[in-house]
Amino acid sequence: MIRRLPLEHTTILRMHNIVKDFSGVKALDGVSIDVVRGEVHAVCGENGAGKSTLMKVLSGVYPSGSFEGTIEFEGKPVAYKTINDSEADGIVIIHQELALSPYLSIAENIFLGNENSRRGVIDWNKTNREAALLLARVGLAENPATKVLELGVGKQQLVEIAKALSKQVKLLILDEPTAALNDEDSAHLLGLIEHLRGQGITCIIISHKLKEIKRIADTVTVIRDGKTIETIKMDGPDATEARIIRSMVGRELNNLFPPREPKIGTEVLRVEDWTVYHPVDTSRKVVDAASFTVKAGEIVGFAGLMGAGRTELAMSIFGRSYGTKISGRIFKNGDEIQLRTVDEAIKHGFAYATEDRKLYGLNLIGDITVNVSAAALAKLARWGVIDRHREYKVANSYREKMNIKAPSVSSITGKLSGGNQQKVVLSKWIFAGPDILILDEPTRGIDVGAKYEIYGIINELAAQGKAVVVISSELPELIGLSDRIYVISEGKLTGEVAAANASQETLMHYMTAGKD
The missing domain is CATH 3.40.50.300 (P-loop containing nucleotide triphosphate hydrolases)
Known part of the structure; x- marks a missing residue:
């Protein structure tokens, strides 16, 4: 266990009784969370539990007025209408799908929307100089003029963090930051988060990797089915992986x-x-x-x-x-x-379920029915015409058999949680026989x-x-x-x-x- 730095025991963030629904379905049902200044606070839960939705509420992706409940940041009530509003207060979120422009340079990405300019003319010397300083802070030895498309995913994560630092970040939110990283890149990123904590930057990290959470988190809040289950101080004797799993899934997984x-x-x-x-x-x-x-x-x-x-x-x-x-x-x-x-x-x-289900494995704007039948349409067609009624019945049978959590097979696949998306991918290939x-x-x-x-x-x-x-x-x-x-x-x-x-x-x- 890594020795943790003493924390300022003041609350930087308080979200109370947050309720958010989509078409009558509650994604968040009275979630409350307190985050202490200078800590690493992990938010855990199964796919679809509401973790990312909660962070989007906080950052203004879902604007004030579209949800119930209250948010206080640095002791003051806040009502963010856009993500720019939360960033102006020092809250920066890095999503699982990185938001970098691949054809721009590292420096251009870091200062995109916040350019070093005077009278409409960008000062490229200053831009590259400040970008180099930010890259040094995150331990990335790359030329600021390098295009982002030339970087691996691990280095792109570091560019995102450098971009956050350029915005004078106080609260950094990382959604599944190591999901696509190898062990070496993951270790470097976790070390950087620890370094940022030492500089007084508060971090919220969403992750399914319990060993990483055990290593780095000071506090863990578990959310299940849109509700807060418990908050665990990780320096306590009962702060075990088994306890976190039990809280996440609602049962023992021996x-x-x-x-x-x-x-x-x-x-x-x-x-x-x-x-x-x-x-x-x-x-x-x-x-x-x-x-x-x-x-x-x-x-x-x-x-x-x-x-x-x-x-x-x-x-x-x-x-x-x-x-x-x-x-x-x-x-x-x-x-x-x-x-x-x-x-x-x-x-x-043969069937091949790709590692990148979002890019190659699924039609994210299509519903479950379209995706399940995609690899074996010939099995549903007669004289070249697809039997839509049979297609629906097949998709619905897989929804039930695979325990895909969706109201119906008409649900858009891109809106499902990662686990349920993976079940749709498997359904597609199993149906192909x-x-x-x-x-x-x-x-x-x-x-x-x-x-x-x-x-x-x-x-x-x-x-x-x-x-x-x-x-x-x-x-x-x-x-x-x-x-x-x-x-x-x-x-x-x-x-x-x-x-x-x-x-x-x-x-x-x-x-x-x-x-x-």
């Missing part, structure tokens, strides 16, 4: 993974000497002679550091949807097959309760005799879910471990094979 008795059959998938080159830099090999097998009823995990080639391997197999100069052989049930397009892959019984499912980061950004449900769905698919591949950055997840684990490093498979004999240390050894 085991993070549902019980399973594997019934593994014959080989379904065999990949031999699979090699893939980068689609732009065609001289760079991203997958190097990878060979692996998956059997019926088996869950096979793939571990590796960010950029190791896990997703590239999966996408290139799934109808060559990634890469160039692809070579190697694929066998299904002992027969060699060709998967030259995504359509061919689907017809051969695959024999081989490749699930890329299936629980990314999902709370512990929804993870348990997703694990149960994966187990059920394996019990039906499907061959399941799970790619995950969470090593405990791979160990708890898989029967076997392959490890990939710099495009090469460096190890194969039975999950029963696997440890995080063993997997990390293989993951860093060949590293300097």
